[in-house]
Amino acid sequence: MAERPKTGGEMAREPSETAAAAAAVTATREPVTRERAVRLAVELADAGGIESVSMRKLATELSITPMSLYYHVKSKDDILDGMLDVVYSEMDAPQLGAEWRTAMLERARSTRAVLARHPWAISLDARTSPGPATLGHLDATIGVLRAAGFSMPLVGHAMSLLDSYVQGFAMQETTLPLDASGDIGAATEDIMAQQEMMSNAFPNLAEMAGTLILQPGYAYGNEFEFGLGLILDGIENAHREEVESADAAVTADASAG
Amino acid sequence: MAERPKTGGEMAREPSETAAAAAAVTATREPVTRERAVRLAVELADAGGIESVSMRKLATELSITPMSLYYHVKSKDDILDGMLDVVYSEMDAPQLGAEWRTAMLERARSTRAVLARHPWAISLDARTSPGPATLGHLDATIGVLRAAGFSMPLVGHAMSLLDSYVQGFAMQETTLPLDASGDIGAATEDIMAQQEMMSNAFPNLAEMAGTLILQPGYAYGNEFEFGLGLILDGIENAHREEVESADAAVTADASAG
DNA sequence: CCAATCAACCATACACCGTATGGTTGATCA
DNA sequence: TGATCAACCATACGGTGTATGGTTGATTGG
Secondary structure, X not given: OOOOOOOOOOOOOOOOOOOHHHHHHHHHOOOOOHHHHHHXXXXXXXXXXXXXXXXHHHHHHOOOOHHHHHHHOOOHHHHHHHHHHHHXXXXXXXXXXXXXXXXXXXXXXXXXXXXXXXXXXHHHOOOOOOOHHHHHXXXXXXXXXXXXOOOHHHHHHHHHHHXXXXXXXXXXXXXXOOOOOOOOHHHHHHHHHHHHHHHXXXXXXXHHHHHHHOOOOOXXXXXXXXXXXXXXXXXXXXXXXXHXXXXXXXXXXXXXX | OOOOOOOOOOOOOOOOOOOHHHHHHHHHOOOOOHHHHHHHHHHHHHHHOHHHOOHHHHHHHOOOOHHHHHHHOOOHHHHHHHHHHHHHHOOOOOOOOOOHHHXXXXXXXXXXXXXXXXXXXXXXXXXXXXXXXXHHHHHHHHHHHHHOOOOHHHHHHHHHXXXXXXXXXXXXXXXOOXXXXXXXXXXXHHHHHHHHHHHHHOHHHHHHXXXXXXXXXXXXXXXXXXXXXXXXXXXXXXXXXXXXXXXXXXXXXXXXX
């Protein structure tokens, strides 16, 4: 229930070079840290999915025993929290002073790209203990929208909408059997085999598969920009309406005074 | 790799009443089925989250041993697939002939409501082996949009956008610490305690928390309708443009011929 | 210089998990 | 009456997270 793990020696204060041997050791095997453990966990997850991150595997990779890991880390959940914050830190945070629409566009694209690189992070996203990178990212986003004149409620609307969409899209994207190029590829034959069965029970699905999804040029990833543009247009409208009604109020005030 | 588990005696063909005792037994303990196991798994997950669904617990609840469960079910993944399809079967499928916009509106609301009732289903959603209920739902949705005159590409755009949003929103919603009434409630004090720390490092976040999220009337769930309406407006625009350009082509054709 | 401290690591053990393998029943039916 | 087979079971293996209670060996204050 302590609010922070007592990670102890967080910075590697060098052991004052007691002996040449000690120096050699410190040089070869870099010290174990929460940060290093988390970084390694991210690598493991990237390579083999989230279920291949275990305390035992992590410990082995760090050349210590499983229980020694608990000196640096509070629990496995602590590691998962750290992993998610690493992912957020890879996203481009909006720059203060940027034009809001391009800032949101780039934020969305960057988020999607990072989540595509670390698909396991999407399921971790439900986790409720944001790290500093996560909070900083949110803070910067709010800042840009506020600077553009958005009211707080509209900021809430816009961020809920954008974040829901991006996160949901990233999730859908991982569900589909995509090859590296982004189109359907290898899974096509499997699907074609089921085509006949589907045509009977699910004619619309079958037609959509045949005439759209399985077509050579189609790549699900391209759907992202359509939705994103549409959403930004809608937010832009809402923002304009908000500004106009405020202007109208001011004008009314002025003519009344 | 068999495409269906050999579920064997799926219907409970009654054992021709060999003895009164046998009849009593059949009456008291209803037969174990894949379907029953899946239903029970759903109940377990509703009560204690997805991690409280284990083969051993399930078996105990069914009054059999863990390994006996494998007679009715191929694997645990098989059960998870079944659970997801149960969830989809609880959603209102769009009625053929319905007006597209209200059909999509209701589909989105129904989906959100069902996912809120079974939060564990959101993480299962990434699973790639849709059951019949899932496929039927998709098929009906495509059908409604096609009937309204949507081109296949626009159907793809619309569904990607709507499904991403709804799923993403459902996910965000489970992340937040909500009480039954839907507003922030119990977690407020915890958050307030961190307020001061936040105000320094994350001023915009702190302001948003103070002036919007922690305000008495605020409930995150209300953000849903804003985004949904905005998205449907955007799709409606795209649809109108598509129809208009088609009309123009026809007119041009007619005047040319 | 020596004793105390303490960061860092370790061994053992427990209670879970999914499932491979290979039985054992008891009713049904040719 | 003997074979079949749906349904269930016992044992075991290799994994998981982590509670408990050591053991080191370098750093320090007295």
